[in-house]
Amino acid sequence: MKYKIIVIDVFNTLLNNKYELTEENRNALLYIQKELGIRVVLTSGRTATALKPLAEELNLREYSGYLIPYHGGQIVNCRSGKVIASHRMATSFVDVLDARARAEGVTLLAFGRDSIFSTDPTDPLAVKESDICGQPLVSKHPRSSEVIKCSFVGEAEKIAELEVVMRRDYGDKLNIFRSSETLLECLPSEVQKIKAISDLLDKLDLSRDELVSVGDSYCDVEMIQLAGLGVAVANAREAVKACADYITTSNEENGVAHLVDKYIRHEYEAVPFSVEDVNSIVPGTLMESLGIRCTKIARGYVEATMPVDIRTRQPMGILHGGASLAFAETLAGFGSVALCNPGEIQVGLQVSGNHVSSALEGDVLRGEASIMHQGRSTHVWSINIYSTKSGKLICTCRVLNSILKQR
Template sequence: MKYKLLVLDVDGTLLNDAKEISKRTLASLLKAQQMGVRIALASGRPTYGLMPLAKTLELGHYGGFIVSYNGCQIINAQNGEILFERRINPEMLPYLEKKARKNGFAIFTYHDDTILTDSPDNEHIRTEAELNNLKVIKEEEFSTAVDFAPCKCMLVSDDEEALAGLEEHWKKRLDGTLDVFRSEPYFLEVVPCGIDKANTLGALLSHLDITREEVIAIGDGVCDVNMLQIAGLGIAMGHSQDSVKVCADYVTASNEEDGVAQAVEKMILAEVHAAEIPLDLLNARAHHALMGNLGIQYTYASEDRIEATMPVDHRTRQPFGILHGGATLALAETVAGLGSMITCQPDEIVVGMQVSGNHISSAHEGDTVRAVATIVHKGRSSHVWNVDVFTSTNKLVSSIRVVNSVLKKR
């Protein structure tokens, strides 16, 4: 497959305006992962606030990543391991607090599942906490209470002019020490020097040993521009500012129009060909299922043909040492099921409806049989597959018909 990693901004990109992942977007992302594409969520949100989204997308199952705090951390969603991390020198906190108090700004930072702040009743801080399922703890002496190195600090004010003034001052004063930028009109973010989504993406690519050309990045904000430019394919959301769109290779629909799903369907799902189906990944994921228990291994996969092998051994034979007919039918349903899954659309699911077969000859213990499934009918609501099962010497063992029902996801 051409693309191996899909990097997604969260707010305004993955999520719609209701802060939800649409059904179509979820379906497309799950199918992309089933095809072997790994996903990284890249956001200014804290790690804790991204974990529910990672769970919904099954990133842990498919080997995805969380890039949090605008690039301060990379987390392996499979095991929680921190692969990359940068933090603010805690010696800078008294200076940041002093400047915040002098200008009448609120200040806060994140720590695990909490927000530490001197202004717990601030509307924007409360909203940030609710958005990320965080508790808010009041700390009168902020820099004293924060006895750790935070990933980032946030200054908050509705006085946009004053906040912009401090931003410009700090860009000169803190150059080479800390980076500052406005993520919202009322938020001034302070992060370690040199940290942004693009630089951290570079670290992730090194870890995965993949190239920029194998990456798709999708975002909507000014903070995403560098990330879009470093990716092999940078995609801007349809509602992005023109300054973001001109930096992208492609512009998709807005987050209210399933822009991420449209991009994934066009750039990833439509590009799946027979030689690109990751058979090793498919086989590994079925290891602890019935398929794995019976020793079934996929050997070829395309939209109209699936092949797999199964050993005739203690797991699949009758007491007399010949292949069990039930195991043969399970093999047939396995290959036909995969074929329908590859063929159906991202918003569809496949369920088995009927399987019937004729057992023509026997296969003996010690042999390995081969199933060849070819599609004979591909309708909008059903697929019909013919599955022939052969011995290692190409003797026909069984001829089986499998009917799968295609349903819309709810």
């Protein structure tokens, strides 16, 4: 798949625990923008001001990148510097949240364009948010200024209790969720990361299959599930990792650079045999009957082709769905053989697929298989099959292989 856009959560995903952009992650993102033309979008619950230094370091202006701050409350075009979408919180809600914060013994933060109103500007948690966001804390109530989102900060136990109450009283009017144990977010009900990303895809005339999303927290789950390739960093919560197509290394281990190398640059480890070696075992098998030829193989990645002709078509002259599943299982089988240790063999356990588009006789299909899970006894592969004529996705499959000791 030729990915065309990557959306990356910033804190605890792109940046390490010291809030640093490592050289490895920086170089990986500069490479995919310059060499592959992939747009980079930075997203966060924090302000646009907090993201702009990163945008400059990654040359997002030069390469037409975007920012999605405030959990989707804004979309910023880095090339023009203009805010192309924005949402505001009604002043009446700010008043209500102010009163609730004072009653519950927590601190309210109301984020405006240039400053952050706080019910307690001396609260260490408020000061930390101010430092990260690059905006000063003010005690003057923002009645006349634009408020994009509000947050409660406080002790984890109080924030957990407040979340229950707020969802009960305002869940139908506000988008309420915890982004950390000590931070409860309150946004206009229409503000969601997934909606902002979907709107941006529509604006750029891109499909979700061309999207890579990377995140770590509960508020990243929907964008991970939306993407053609949804990725969680290894430091993500278990529930978030369960929703991802792939789990990359942690934010302390250059997880974004690892993802780029593995799925976008395809810089996989070599295997001790060639494509020619793989194709030499094809004669006299189903693979030969279907015209399947391996074109690339490495540890964790395989490409192959299969024609749509008299061997693989239906009577109507279009690709037979069963041929797609056989193609997918073949790709996964080649891939697992490349990952097996000496004395091990692989056998297929399960193959499932969704037929997305049809392919006509005379077309040639290109299959791409990537490892999703490599355990001691099982391998899970994700396979996408494309038309080489139209470039359309024809079928997407999952294959489960069992790894056995050779007898």
